[in-house]
Amino acid sequence: MPSLTIRRLDVASPVPADIDIANSVEPLPIVDIAAELGLGPEHYDLYGKYKAKVLLSVLDDLKAQQDGYYVVVGGITPTPLGEGKSTTTVGLCQALGAFLDKKVVTCLRQPSQGPTFGIKGGAAGGGYSQVIPMDEFNLHLTGDIHAITAANNLLAAAIDTRIFHENSQSDKALFNRLCPANKEGKRRFANVMLKRLTKLGISKTDPNELTPDEVRRFARLDIDPESITWRRVMDVNDRFLRKITIGQGPEEKGMVRETGFDISVASEIMAVLALTTSLADMRERLGRMVIGNSKSGEPITADDLGVGGALTVLMKDAIHPTLMQTLEGTPVLVHAGPFANIAHGNSSIVADKIALKLVGKGGFVVTEAGFGADIGTEKFMDIKCRYSGLVPQCAIIVATIRALKMHGGGPDVVAGKPLDHAYVSENVALVEAGCINLAKHIANTRSYGVNVVVAINKFASDTEAEMNAVRNASMVAGAFDAVVCTHHAHGGKGAVELGLAVQRACESQSEPLKFLYPLESSIKEKIESIAKFYGASGVEYSEQAEKQIEMYTKQGFSNLPICMAKTQYSFSHVPSMKGAPTGFVLPIRDVRASIGAGFIYPLVGTMSTMPGLPTRPCFYEIDVDTATGKVMGLS
């Protein structure tokens, strides 16, 4: 993309704070970024001066365009400090766009707003590889997560209220309320009710013709409160909502129930947004989300509750990805951010599809997968690519000397505590030992038939000998290439070698994509394929897991892909098992399903779906400079 608006960064050393770098660069008007991508005003909606929603209809206009190269960024098993996967994704794109004259689009997840005020801070990359404006990226953005919160909670309210109204009304009264006569005394079914009638095998379309038995079956969902899996959500770190009792007001007549809140990005609606391919597809997925069972064991959906259309209305703007820019003026599409354990942790299919058309033949789309490659890249391939039909030409694995040393036997790395001496002085043996983790990620990723490029995200204290060790181990393990990069300190310029390696990898890619398991396998067979992939010798199912697998199979959901909910800190289920453990038995504690999103998710251990706030949350430093309107203290 030879461009007039490319900025050359003026880098300082040592690298200043992220917010200071972000504030030091004046973003380009987003209309300029859009224009360079060939987008006209009819293709997007502006949200302020630096964000625009790119309309899905662009796909129709660009139907004839060939796709560009598709690159996914995963990582080795990380330390709690993270290995710079987002930073590498952004830095690589700055290199491709601003230094190698390629058309490029970065596809990123929208971060959850809750953790921004807790411990984690922002998620726009770091150093000289960031998305800007950084505050807009980390806060509201264009409202997609707020829309998810609203839709998720409307469905939750519909569930409890429906049970309440069913409890207090006869079949007939219920039916008369659901299908009231209009002013002319006529009654009709709402469109969404016809879906329920079809599901029940009732072909009548005139409410007056239903038999009393059909009236009962239609009007009484008979939801088993114990079976409800749908929880409320909020985009705030509010640990006190993890487990609550609702319905304690006098008007709710004693209909209390234990439930809880998750953080909004854990909502199934977020996973739907990430996996959907069109507005019509999203309408169907939202309608078929299962919230629990009837007392007789039938799955109850959002459409059974009559609310699938309203959920789609709430989500109709959220389906359009948001265009932003990197520090060096290359385009970024931010869209969706599903939880990386209970969901699949990848940004949206529609953003990737639009991006591939926008860059066209010879261009590059770089998209990030959550957590380590065992989780993020596996789900990218087996869930996201399966639904999208897209095929990546290159998979990047980001590694740091720090994390490799940890895998080689280095002491614990703990967020907020100073690093052990081992991590800031040369220790080639530790690095070599740790490469077993990297090698396993390379081999796993290669098994999909995709070229693997290792990106060594260099820190100041890393030595040449240590990096050579990683390069050698990578090539032995089957990597296409392994490259040191310094984009955090230097921006795109620090990732030019990586960009060239990625280009060669894409150009020489020839194999077809091989999934890890076929969808037709049983739920257990699929779980076992993934467990073997991790290095497990077997799988152990709890009684509860067995029961759920049986139920989902009976309900006809066994053909869905599997989304493992596992710790990111080990190939195994035990965070302390570093390197590439083998011989462990993977315990499946429970099995749940996101039917609308389209996957079954086995729980390996306990996953927290609602973070908390520490004693001194980030928010102490966050404020607005009321004279300039600038945000201060975001990290």
Added chain:
Amino acid sequence: MPSLTIRRLDVASPVPADIDIANSVEPLPIVDIAAELGLGPEHYDLYGKYKAKVLLSVLDDLKAQQDGYYVVVGGITPTPLGEGKSTTTVGLCQALGAFLDKKVVTCLRQPSQGPTFGIKGGAAGGGYSQVIPMDEFNLHLTGDIHAITAANNLLAAAIDTRIFHENSQSDKALFNRLCPANKEGKRRFANVMLKRLTKLGISKTDPNELTPDEVRRFARLDIDPESITWRRVMDVNDRFLRKITIGQGPEEKGMVRETGFDISVASEIMAVLALTTSLADMRERLGRMVIGNSKSGEPITADDLGVGGALTVLMKDAIHPTLMQTLEGTPVLVHAGPFANIAHGNSSIVADKIALKLVGKGGFVVTEAGFGADIGTEKFMDIKCRYSGLVPQCAIIVATIRALKMHGGGPDVVAGKPLDHAYVSENVALVEAGCINLAKHIANTRSYGVNVVVAINKFASDTEAEMNAVRNASMVAGAFDAVVCTHHAHGGKGAVELGLAVQRACESQSEPLKFLYPLESSIKEKIESIAKFYGASGVEYSEQAEKQIEMYTKQGFSNLPICMAKTQYSFSHVPSMKGAPTGFVLPIRDVRASIGAGFIYPLVGTMSTMPGLPTRPCFYEIDVDTATGKVMGLS
């Protein structure tokens, strides 16, 4: 505003459904609406093609400009069906702008999204007097309410988490966590902590210099859980959250607490947004919101919790009003929508201020006050105008024959049930009797020194004799004029007479604004002034109310204006007392305070702050046409 873009509506009879009318008109690009107001691209941020946030900085650019006329729209005591106050507000502006060539801006509240899916449906006006696009008006808009939800709930999470951390840590541990040493071993107070130190009378700025007693006083807020008035919010009708128990997860160690959710528009942050005058003022108000007391009875604020700055960051875009348009292409500013009983029920001060400058001398700003004039107009004058310093030249009172008949002794009017015969056939005597309600509203509004124009919102079945009765009664009661209008059926054309009357009223206004009570009066004196205004013979305080008044007075909050939380269905506290009751004793059940927003609110009876969903909510009919992307079924 002689304009090229004025549309002439092609009206049909009978009047089609609101959504059909709204969808039949192609909105003008909002940049055109902005240009006609003299706004350049530097003055606003686009949110799609039909909405723009007008930046507060416009006020600086237009400092030299004179204000236009300021018109407030109130109503008589309504039936549960509403008397068309929003519709009249919009219709009047369509008349002024599209037929009388005046510069005009309509200022409206943003509706709560929750009720859109419940019983109520949308709130964009009706018939040929609407704000468009109607779906964008009723849903997300530009995200202000979502920002309020996020900010409100961040504060809530901060409260419970702080109590939790204080419970498990010594003074010293707590202090060390709040003021940790940085890498160089240095510690410092965050800016927001200096506010707390000042409040405590501690002038030290080096954390190391605090005495153990000062450490304790600084670090330990010692919040009394029983005293917490801050609740969580959600913009969904979720009755099961009215009363809940939180903290039941094992990690929260038994720290359970009873609390509940309100609908988001009931959040004090919404009232702050409506009453603030600048970004700096909003920062101060958000920081001084009181969430409860310490165990020793000191008020605890958002800034004591360290979160006032973060709340402001979350609200920094929400402070800019949203520009939209009417069916006839006149400009509308939508901004804030505080609850009309526990808060003051008026749109924002900043929107009105911007609008007055934009229309300039001789132009008109028409702003709506919630509920009947006893609540909406009273709070407009005594709270909103007091904080803004603005003075209205004309107050409109909207009346319908239907409501006047009810006040004259007609049978109950119930939403969803067919109207009694009395309401659809001529009955002049009933109307005349009911005018006692209108007369009382006229006299009350006149007492502020403002010219009153009565707008008779004509329905098809109203007769000439009935309308004459209202006109006569209005003039006797002291109205400046009383005019029949048909804007629902005819758009602006149907409100031209009203527009002319409003123009004359504004041009002849000469008296200064007289508030109902001085701020320096005691809380009880102020409550009693308002009660007398309603027609009460006295006020009765519960023990709890007495206690609260004493506490707020002791805490130094007695100089705030009063915001009565009273039913809108009667001048009294009893909804069934129609007309203009006298001699009743107004019971004050409890007294609460919104210190950040800046008012004390006595509770007269029980106010529901979280609506529920009926058996068949509106959402059954709401869906997206996936081929066109249009919203269907919004009413």
